[in-house]
Amino acid sequence: MASCIIVNQDYIFCGCADGTVRIFNPNNLHFLNTMPKPHRLGVDIATVTEASRLFSNAADAKYPDTVGMTFDSTNQWLSCVYNDHSLYVWDIKDLKKVGKVYSALYHSSCVWSAEVYPEMKDSNQACLPPNSFITCSSDSTIRLWNMETSNIHGTALHRNILSNDLMKILLIDGNTQALLDTDCNCTGLVDKVDVQTLDTKAGIRSVCVSPNGQHLASGDRTGTLRVHELQSLTELLKVEAHDSEILCLEYSKPDTGMNLLASASRDRLIHVLDASKDYSLQQTLDDHSSSITAVKFTANDGKMRMISCGADKSIYFRTAEQIQAVRVCGS
Structure with missing residues (x-):
């Protein structure tokens, strides 16, 4: 047609x-x-x-x-x-x-999150070249970008002939139909795309890079949490962590003394995982009464704290302590 x-x-x-x-x-x-x-x-x-x-x-x-x-x-x-x-x-x-x-090549649907790759003190430990960033979208892809015009050295990724700034596309669920703009219908079968037949929950909602630059965590709109190893881009973890879309992911910083990953969702839950122990679940928090939109870790006065906010107009401050396993105390 x-x-x-x-x-x-x-x-x-x-x-x-x-x-x-x-x-x-x-x-x-x-x-x-x-x-x-x-x-x-x-x-x-x-x-x-x-x-x-x-x-x-x-x-x-x-x-x-x-x-x-x-x-x-x-x-x-x-x-x-x-x-x-x-x-x-x-x-x-x-x-x-x-x-x-x-x-x-660009995203074919709305971009939900963008994450800048951290600057490594030792460039040999970096999985991506300097000035790289990562985006995710409702087109079910995670894309790795780099705006430098020089060649990429010391990483597994190389310049390609399809894009000057896009290094890699991770098609998460393998569904190539998600790559197409549904507003552009060239099939000739129908005059207008039936929106009811489309999967409105497709796509990657949030991404976060670990402080050491080795892992990439992503959460999709169905509540599935994934972790990729950035050096080889292999999938290390895939778990149905939430009942609804994952709105926020956050790694704890090295100065906190812990290596945690927090996953917050529209299902009002926060999961705290220990990244140093194969992302084993340490605790689930259910204080919020509505969607959780942001989670942050911070360290001061020798204590580690986790701060979260949500659509319930509440901000929760929690103090973490590490005994044999990580425990997040109440606010």
């Missing part, structure tokens, strides 16, 4: 579903060429380091639909926007040898 069209004196460009763009002659409507397709949905962009990987189309691969185009006749550049919110600029001076000038 076609969704957009551009006509000038030299070409007719027709943007279609599945990343297809057809080119026709405006004088006689003869077919001239088909543009290369963008990245396939769910691709590991960290592995696309050579141009040959972009133009090798798999038979069973699915691609985002072309939803918008514009043509620069001076430079002979065709810019295409796809319904996964990616942007490509193609050089079509030679239709038999189309080249990519620029491309960028």
Whole structure:
């Protein structure tokens, strides 16, 4: 199905579903060429380091639909926007040898959280390069970004040819349909997307990086808590921790003397886990009477405190003490 069209004196460009763009002659409507397709949905962009990987189309691969185009006749550049919110600029001076000038990949749905990667005193201990940050979204992805233009050294991630600033995409549940903007319907099957058939609880709601930069905790909108090891990006933990979306995650700082992870949710519960003991559950707190929106750890006067606030208009201050296991005392 076609969704957009551009006509000038030299070409007719027709943007279609599945990343297809057809080119026709405006004088006689003869077919001239088909543009290369963008990245396939769910691709590991960290592995696309050579141009040959972009133009090798798999038979069973699915691609985002072309939803918008514009043509620069001076430079002979065709810019295409796809319904996964990616942007490509193609050089079509030679239709038999189309080249990519620029491309960028963005979240296709609302971004819920952004976390800056901590600065490491020893760069050899860092899993991500300096000036990196992490975002999560309702498109069920966690994305690792770096704004530096220089090459990445000392980490497992390398520059790819799909984005100048995006290093890695973690597609959490493997559902590539979540990568597509539901407002852009190019299937041709229905006039409007039925919102009742969409999973409104999909997506990652919060992320947090451990102070040592080794672990990445994330909470999704169904209450599942995950922890990834950032060096290899392997999943260390996956547990259905809450009955509703996890609104906040927080690691304790090294100066507190403890290595804790707090997980707060719309189900009014706070779980405190010991990250040094394979994230074993130490305590569950149920003081709040409504959604918990933020949790913070702090240390002063030789004591560690946890502060939480919620939609019940309350702020709770708790003091933690460590005997044989971590215990969080009442406010």
